Amino acid sequence: MMAVYFLSLRQLRGRWRIIALIGLLALPMVPAIVAVLASDKPTAEDLDNALLMAALASAILPIVVLTLATPAFGNELEDKTLSNLTLTPQPRWQLMAAKLAAAVTIALPLVAASSFVSVLVAFNGAELDGAAQAALAAALGFSIGVLVYAALFVWLGLVSQRALGIGLFYVFVWEGLFGTFVDGLKYLSIRSYSLSIVDAVDSSRFDDTSQSVIAIEAAVVGAIVVFGVFTFLTIRRLRTMDVP
Amino acid sequence: MSAGGSPPPASAVISVDGVSKWFGSIVAVSEVSFDIHPGITGLLGPNGAGKTTLQRMKTGLAKVSQGEIRVFDEDPRDNPDLYARIGIMVEHEASYDFLSGRAFVELAARLRQVDNASKAAQNAIEQVNLLDAADRPVRGYSRGMRQRIRLAATLVHEPELLILDEPLNGADPRQRVEFQELLLRLAEEGRTILISSHILEEVEVLASRVLLVVNGKLAAEGDFHAIRRALDxxxxxxxxxxxxxxxxxxxxxxxxxxxxxxxxxxxxxxxxxxxxxxxxxxxxxxxxxxxxxxxxxxxxxxxxxxxxxxxxxxx
The missing domain is CATH 3.30.70.920 (Lrp/AsnC effector binding domain/regulation of amino acid metabolism (RAM) domain)
Incomplete structure (x- = not known):
């Protein structure tokens, strides 16, 4: 398993991919710097809406994970190298675990650091109380989001050659529109699970926002179910697919 | 009769029984049956005859649409443990180009749970005579060198059964001779080798027994020299x-x-x-x-x- 894990880390840490991701991860610093420099300081509600809900939860988190998780198996299929892994005695669950772990190893620290630093700078810049608590909540909530999104996108990369396009459509249409504005569908939204965990760690978040978050119990169960279902589907696919 | 000279055992290493494979309305392989015993067997046929589809089904990479394949008396499909006993070289030449040849073979050894992966890789690379270039990235290899390093990765766990799909593609005449000598040596050690090719002369040197596949069907099976006489x-x-x-x-x-x-x-x-x-x-x-x-x-x-x-x- 470790051999596949280290191989996958090398595959995923391509120079251009990492440069693009660092650029993307720096974007949340824009509202943070605005908060520092503005004479008319943003409120907690402004930062919850613009930084936590819009920039981090709706865009940065899913896109960063999408960029790292779909190629985990997707590149192997495109390069026709997957048979190098499947024609070995490695159990299929270990292949899945190694690929998932590699994607998470790169994505999680990047997303957690970007969330923590941007929220800390923004709340301090806006001269609001509880900046450290908000930053910690964001880092933790979005780290859980990394795990769940990674399970989904690793599977997507294995089942479709157009995983990136389908993933972007899913992020913007399902998560960005339906999962945000249709109350019932929030229970089927990874974005909602992440925001609920942020709210559970820092209860003063999202008090005045127009969008409500789902209960933490529902978010935890939802996150575990989605993670479990997609890891199972990935293992099943590896066992039953015709490998090119 | 096998190239190794040993008599065929009662139980076949590979048994293919009434196997068909179709993709939608296209029949790639139709009602094919044969057994493979120790020694070298050639799987011959023109391009598009169904050789690769047959090889892929025998290795478990592709599902059979009808019939049954047994390898060491086990179903090769969804059976990872079986790969500890089999070395498979697929047709396409894909490898991890950013790795050195040695790292690629060591990776293959680790994936097959070989005890001393470095030593096993060294031995396998030596067998294919590529030690000089072993520490260079695979991306700089010629086609023939790629084939040799892939063969080393196939041999690294000393498998009992080798399934090789068009392994001599891109090899120059000297490499072909070395490759043929290596396979003959492995067959003499009692291994079972199934090698597919669309070049008659390539298989003639290696295999005394051939399976001839044309249009997805087994057209002929048996001694290579009888087929050669028919050609003359x-x-x-x-x-x-x-x-x-x-x-x-x-x-x-x-x-x-x-x-x-x-x-x-x-x-x-x-x-x-x-x-x-x-x-x-x-x-x-x-x-x-x-x-x-x-x-x-x-x-x-x-x-x-x-x-x-x-x-x-x-x-």
């Missing part, structure tokens, strides 16, 4: 262009090497059917010179592989 008896069509085809036809029809002559008046050519092309080759210039006919072109018409395999199937 095969009549060939030769197109001859000259300035006076009628005069040349009248002369050629009297030669022992010529079975029939057909005039093609529109193009000033004649088509000769010969069972002894060597004799025809020797006699043609002399016969033309004797009657002052000027030859402008000689073209064999039956040299394509499809034609060769088609002839064998008809017999």
């Amino acid at each position: 008896d095969r009549p060939y069509h030769v197109r001859i262009a000259c300035d006076r085809p009628r005069a040349l036809a009248a002369t050629l029809i009297g030669l022992d090497a010529v079975d029939s002559v057909q005039l093609d008046g529109d193009n000033d050519t004649l088509i000769v059917l010969s069972s002894n092309v060597g004799a025809l080759q020797a006699a043609l210039p002399r016969s033309a010179a004797e009657i002052s006919v000027r030859l402008t072109g000689v073209q064999p018409l039956d040299d394509s592989l499809e034609s060769v395999f088609g002839y064998l199937v008809e017999r």
Whole structure:
């Protein structure tokens, strides 16, 4: 398993991919710097809406994970190298675990650091109380989001050659529109699970926002179910697919 | 009979029983049955005959649509443990280009849970004679070197069964000889080797037993030399262009090497059917010179592989 894990880390840490991701991860610093420099300081509600809900939860988190998780198996299929892994005695669950772990190893620290630093700078810049608590909540909530999104996108990369396009459509249409504005569908939204965990760690978040978050119990169960279902589907696919 | 000289055991290493594979309405393999025993067996057929599909089903990479395949008396599909006993070299030449040759073979050893991966990789690379280039990235390798490093990765866990799909693609003549010597040595050690190819001469040196696949069906099976003898008896069509085809036809029809002559008046050519092309080759210039006919072109018409395999199937 470790051999596949280290191989996958090398595959995923391509120079251009990492440069693009660092650029993307720096974007949340824009509202943070605005908060520092503005004479008319943003409120907690402004930062919850613009930084936590819009920039981090709706865009940065899913896109960063999408960029790292779909190629985990997707590149192997495109390069026709997957048979190098499947024609070995490695159990299929270990292949899945190694690929998932590699994607998470790169994505999680990047997303957690970007969330923590941007929220800390923004709340301090806006001269609001509880900046450290908000930053910690964001880092933790979005780290859980990394795990769940990674399970989904690793599977997507294995089942479709157009995983990136389908993933972007899913992020913007399902998560960005339906999962945000249709109350019932929030229970089927990874974005909602992440925001609920942020709210559970820092209860003063999202008090005045127009969008409500789902209960933490529902978010935890939802996150575990989605993670479990997609890891199972990935293992099943590896066992039953015709490998090119 | 196997190349290793040992008698076939009662139980086949690979057993293919009534296997078919179709993709939608296209039938790639149809009702194929055969057994593979220790030694070297060649799987022959023209491009598109279904060899790779058969190889992929035997390795568990592709699902059979109908029938059954057993490898070491087990189903190869969704059976990872079986790969500890099998070395498989697939047709496409994909490898991890950013790794060095040595790292690629070591990775293969680790994935197959070989105890001392570094030592096993060193041995395997030595077997394919690629030690000099082992520490260079695979992306800089020639096609022949890629094939050799892939073969080293296939051998690294010393498998009992080798399934090799077109392994000599891209190899130069010297590499071919080395590769053939290596496979013969492995067969003598008692391993079972199944090698697919669309080049008759490639398999002739290695395999005493061949399976001939044409259009997804098993067209012939058995001793290679019997097939080779059938090829030697095969009549060939030769197109001859000259300035006076009628005069040349009248002369050629009297030669022992010529079975029939057909005039093609529109193009000033004649088509000769010969069972002894060597004799025809020797006699043609002399016969033309004797009657002052000027030859402008000689073209064999039956040299394509499809034609060769088609002839064998008809017999």
